Amino acid sequence: MTIAASVLDGVRTRRRRVAGNTVVVWVCAAIVGLALLLAVFGPALAPHDPDAADLTYANVGPVAGHPLGFDSQGRDLLSRLLAGARTSMAGPALVVVLAMAGGTVLAVVSAWAGRWIDATLSAVMDVLFAFPAVLLAVLAAAVFGPGLTAPTLVLALAYTPYVARVLRGAALRERAQPYIAACEVQGLSAFTICLRHLVPNIAPMMAAQGTLLFGYAMVDFAAISFMGLGVQPPTSDWGVMVSTGQPGVLQGYPAESLTAGLCIVVVVVAVNLLGERLSQRSEGR
Amino acid sequence: MTEEPVLRVTGLRREFGGVVAVDGVDFEIPRGGSLAIVGESGSGKSTVANMVVGLCAPTAGTITACGRDRSRPARSAKERRLRGREVQIVFQDPYASLDPRHCAEQTLDEVLRLHRADDGKQQRQARVAELGDLVGLDARQMRARPRALSGGQRQRIAIARALAAEPEVIILDESVAALDVLVQAQVLNLLADIRERTGVSYLLISHDLGVVRQITDETVVMRRGRIIERGPTADVLAHPRQPYTQVLRDSVPHAGWKPTRALRALTEGAQPS
Numbered sequence: 001m002t003i004a005a006s007v008l009d010g011v012r013t014r015r016r017r018v019a020g021n022t023v024v025v026w027v028c029a030a031i032v033g034l035a036l037l038l039a040v041f042g043p044a045l046a047p048h049d050p051d052a053a054d055l056t057y058a059n060v061g062p063v064a065g066h067p068l069g070f071d072s073q074g075r076d077l078l079s080r081l082l083a084g085a086r087t088s089m090a091g092p093a094l095v096v097v098l099a100m101a102g103g104t105v106l107a108v109v110s111a112w113a114g115r116w117i118d119a120t121l122s123a124v125m126d127v128l129f130a131f132p133a134v135l136l137a138v139l140a141a142a143v144f145g146p147g148l149t150a151p152t153l154v155l156a157l158a159y160t161p162y163v164a165r166v167l168r169g170a171a172l173r174e175r176a177q178p179y180i181a182a183c184e185v186q187g188l189s190a191f192t193i194c195l196r197h198l199v200p201n202i203a204p205m206m207a208a209q210g211t212l213l214f215g216y217a218m219v220d221f222a223a224i225s226f227m228g229l230g231v232q233p234p235t236s237d238w239g240v241m242v243s244t245g246q247p248g249v250l251q252g253y254p255a256e257s258l259t260a261g262l263c264i265v266v267v268v269v270a271v272n273l274l275g276e277r278l279s280q281r282s283e284g285r
Numbered sequence: 286m287t288e289e290p291v292l293r294v295t296g297l298r299r300e301f302g303g304v305v306a307v308d309g310v311d312f313e314i315p316r317g318g319s320l321a322i323v324g325e326s327g328s329g330k331s332t333v334a335n336m337v338v339g340l341c342a343p344t345a346g347t348i349t350a351c352g353r354d355r356s357r358p359a360r361s362a363k364e365r366r367l368r369g370r371e372v373q374i375v376f377q378d379p380y381a382s383l384d385p386r387h388c389a390e391q392t393l394d395e396v397l398r399l400h401r402a403d404d405g406k407q408q409r410q411a412r413v414a415e416l417g418d419l420v421g422l423d424a425r426q427m428r429a430r431p432r433a434l435s436g437g438q439r440q441r442i443a444i445a446r447a448l449a450a451e452p453e454v455i456i457l458d459e460s461v462a463a464l465d466v467l468v469q470a471q472v473l474n475l476l477a478d479i480r481e482r483t484g485v486s487y488l489l490i491s492h493d494l495g496v497v498r499q500i501t502d503e504t505v506v507m508r509r510g511r512i513i514e515r516g517p518t519a520d521v522l523a524h525p526r527q528p529y530t531q532v533l534r535d536s537v538p539h540a541g542w543k544p545t546r547a548l549r550a551l552t553e554g555a556q557p558s
Binding site: 200 | 338339340359362365366367368369370372373374376377378381382383384385386387395396399400443446450
C-alpha cells in the first residue's frame with residue numbers, strides 16, 4: 001500500500017469512528033429524551049389501571065390489548081412499567097438536583113476562598129467519601145422508615161462530595177484565569193464574579209457530572225427498592241418490580257423482573273454513555 | 286509646588302514562603318506619565334504589577350494611587366469600585382483574559398453598570414460604541430464571542446475594558462508580548478494614541494526593550510526583586526550604566542545578531558545554576 005493510500009485509509013477510519021460516536025450520542029439522547037417523556041406522561045399513557053389486580057390472569061402472557069401480559073397478581077405489565085417510570089426516575093432526578101446544588105456551592109466556595117476553608121471542606125468531604133451511598137441510604141431507611149424521602153436526602157448527601165471534588169478542580173482552573181482577575185480588578189464582588197463568570201464557565205462540566213450522577217442514583221434507587229426499603233408496593237416502580245418478580249423467575253414467568261430490569265439497564269446505560277461524552281467534550285474544550 | 290504623582294510606590298516588598306520576590310521597590314508616575322519596568326523573567330516585575338493592581342498583597346511597603354492608599358486588600362464594595370477607577374490592567378494573554386462566553390459589548394456593559402450606575406441603558410450603549418471606536422473594533426467584532434476573534438482583536442477588547450472604568454493608570458503587563466510584530470505595532474500605536482487623547486498614565490511591564498522605547502518616558506530596570514537602574518527611557522537604553530542593562534539591551538535580536546560567548550557567560554553568571 002502506498003503512503004498516500006494508508007493516510008487516506010486512516011482518515012477514513014477516523015471519519016467512521018467519529019460518525020459512530022455521533023450516532024451513539026444521538027441514540028442515547030433519544031433514549032434519555034423518551035425516558036423523560038415517559039416519566040412525565042407515563043402514568044397518563046398507561047392503557048389500564050396499573051394497580052387493578054385480577055388473579056385469573058396471573059402470569060398470563062401477551063394477549064390482545066395487553067402486549068406484555070400480566071404479572072403474578074394479574075396486573076397489566078405494560079401499564080405498571082409506564083406508571084413506574086415516574087417513581088423510578090423522580091428519585092434520581094431529585095438526588096441530582098440536590099447533590100449538584102450542594103456540590104457546586106461547596107466547590108465554588110472552596111476554590112474561591114482557598115487556604116483553611118478549602119482545607120477544612122476537603123477534609124470533611126474525605127470523611128464522607130468513606131461511606132458508600134447505598135449503605136447510608138439503607139441506614140436512613142432503617143432509622144426513618146421506608147419511603148422515598150429519606151433515601152433521596154441521604155443519597156444526595158452522599159453524592160455531594162463526588163460532585164464537589166470534580167467541580168472544585170474545574171473551578172480552581174477557572175479561578176486562575178486572567179479574566180476572573182480582570183473582574184476582580186474592576187471591583188466586582190466575589191459573589192457576582194462566581195455567579196456571572198465562574199459558574200457559567202464550568203456549566204459543561206456540571207451537565208456531564210449531573211448526567212453521570214443520574215445513572216448512579218438510578219441504580220442505587222433500584223437497589224433500595226429491590227431491598228424493600230424504598231417505594232412500597234403496590235406503587236409501581238421498576239426496582240420494586242424486579243424484586244416482586246423474583247418468584248416468577250423461578251417458576252418460569254420471568255416477564256416482570258426482566259422487563260423492569262431491562263428498562264433500568266437501558267436508561268442507565270444511555271444516561272452514562274451520554275454523560276461520558278459530555279464530560280469528554282467539556283474536558284477537551 | 287510639584288503635582289501629586291498619580292501612582293507612588295515606596296519600600297515595596299513581597300515574600301513567597303522564604304523567597305523574596307520583590308525587595309524595596311520605589312517609584313512614582315506623574316499624572317499622564319508612563320513608566321516601564323524591565324527585567325528578565327523572574328525579576329519580580331509582574332509581582333509588582335499584581336500588587337499595584339491589588340491581586341496580591343505586599344508583605345511590606347505602601348502603594349498610593351491618586352492620593353489614596355491601596356497597600357491592604359479592599360474592605361468594602363465601595364472601596365473596591367473606587368480602586369477600580371484608579372488602576373486597571375491589561376494582561377499578557379489575550380486568549381485567557383476575556384470570558385469566553387461574553388462578547389465585547391457584554392464585557393464592557395458589565396463594567397459600565399458597575400462604575401456608571403446612574404447611566405441609563407442608552408447612555409451605556411452609546412459609551413460601549415464609543416469605546417469600541419476608540420480601540421478600533423467594528424460592530425460585528427463587538428458582538429462576536431472572543432473565540433471568533435484574533436489575538437490582536439481580543440487585546441483591543443481588553444484595552445477597552447480597562448478604559449471603560451476611566452482609570453488614571455493602566456498597567457500593561459506584557460500586554461503586547463503575545464502578539465505578532467505587525468499587530469504589536471498596531472496595538473502600540475493605539476496605546477500611544479489613547480494616552481494622547483485621554484491623558485491616562487501607563488505602567489508598562491516588559492522584557493521587550495523595543496516596546497519600552499516606543500511608549501514610555503521613564504524606565505526602571507529590575508533584577509532579582511530590586512531596582513538596579515532608573516532614568517529617562519532614552520538614556521537608560523542608549524547609555525546603560527549597569528552591565529546587566531547592557532546585557533538586556535544587547536540580547537535584543539537584530540541583523541547579524543549572535544548569542545556570543547561573552548553574552549552567554551554574562552546571562553548565565555546572572556543566574557547561577
